[in-house]
Amino acid sequence: AQKVTQAQTEISVVEKEDVTLDCVYETRDTTYYLFWYKQPPSGELVFLIRRNSFDEQNEISGRYSWNFQKSTSSFNFTITASQVVDSAVYFCALKNYGQNFVFGPGTRLSVLP
Amino acid sequence: NAGVTQTPKFQVLKTGQSMTLQCAQDMNHNSMYWYRQDPGMGLRLIYYSASEGTTDKGEVPNGYNVSRLNKREFSLRLESAAPSQTSVYFCASSEGRGSNQPQHFGDGTRLSIL
Numbered sequence: 001a002q003k004v005t006q007a008q009t010e011i012s013v014v015e016k017e018d019v020t021l022d023c024v025y026e027t028r029d030t031t032y033y034l035f036w037y038k039q040p041p042s043g044e045l046v047f048l049i050r051r052n053s054f055d056e057q058n059e060i061s062g063r064y065s066w067n068f069q070k071s072t073s074s075f076n077f078t079i080t081a082s083q084v085v086d087s088a089v090y091f092c093a094l095k096n097y098g099q100n101f102v103f104g105p106g107t108r109l110s111v112l113p
Numbered sequence: 114n115a116g117v118t119q120t121p122k123f124q125v126l127k128t129g130q131s132m133t134l135q136c137a138q139d140m141n142h143n144s145m146y147w148y149r150q151d152p153g154m155g156l157r158l159i160y161y162s163a164s165e166g167t168t169d170k171g172e173v174p175n176g177y178n179v180s181r182l183n184k185r186e187f188s189l190r191l192e193s194a195a196p197s198q199t200s201v202y203f204c205a206s207s208e209g210r211g212s213n214q215p216q217h218f219g220d221g222t223r224l225s226i227l
Contacts, residue, residue: 009153033213045203045218052213091155098210100146100171105155 002027004094004104012110013082021077021107023092029053031097034068034075039089039106051075082111115139119204119219126194126226134189134222136204143209145187146171146216147179149200156203162187163210194226 003026013019025034036048049059051068059066063080079086092104117138126132138145143164148156158171162181176198178190187206191198201223205216 035215037215037218043201044220045205047215047217050213050215093216095213097213100158100161100210101207101216103156105153 002032002094002096002099002102004092004102006090006092006104006107008107009105010108010110012112014112015084016081018078018080019082019109019111021079021090021092021109023075023077023104025073025075025092025094027073027094027096029096033095033097035093035095035101036066036075036077037091037093037103039091040085041087045091048077079109082109084111084113087111117204117206117217117219119202119222121222122220123223124225126191126224128195128226130194131190131192132194133191134202134204134224135186136188136219137186138204138206138217139185140206140217141184142206142217143184144207145181146205146207147177147187147189148203148205149173149198150203150221151200159189159202196226198224199226200224 005024032053034051038046065078067076089106089108091106093101095101120135146161147159157173160179162168165184180188201221203221204219207216208214
């Protein structure tokens with residue numbers, strides 16, 4: 001069975017603080033893919049990043065970074081020097097090869113000025 | 114590029130009315146999906162179409178029907194709307210279930226059932 005847990009329902013930070021959003025997944029498959037999506041207040045779902053199970057390299061894109069650790073089944077997302085525009089709901093998702101996507105419940109991030 | 118287009122964006126229905134949500138994608142994707150999003154529940158899969166000509170139930174299919182009209186279009190029908198179906202509905206598409214590519218989403222339809 002596939003499952004994604006995002007234990008943090010809501011997080012509030014003050015602008016310029018760093019914040020990490022946790023994602024823990026469960027799967028028995030050896031080939032799988034992990035994703036992060038952003039849903040700003042306007043409502044659309046925006047794809048941020050994909051990671052393949054065989055590629056544990058961490059990735060940095062500007063203020064965003066992702067830490068993939070198979071040993072702990074985690075794919076955490078860190079925003080450095082947060083900005084008000086980062087306020088959104090963030091979803092982590094898992095996809096086993098040949099199967100459908102499974103989304104976590106989301107983490108609502110509020111960045112206060 | 115339009116990506117995934119959903120219509121309408123907003124709709125208010127009375128209990129018992131029927132309606133069809135339309136979705137079209139222009140990315141030549143094989144798979145298409147319908148989700149509903151309720152507060153605190155994340156995205157729940159209603160129905161999906163792994164490829165043209167096939168449809169399958171997802172996690173919450175009761176009260177809905179779908180049609181994969183062609184490769185581009187995947188519609189969701191509420192035959193007799195109920196207040197419990199008040200939600201935001203998202204259509205999505207992807208290359209296919211064997212692909213590692215992400216899903217692309219439409220902008221959503223906000224549906225209220227009175």
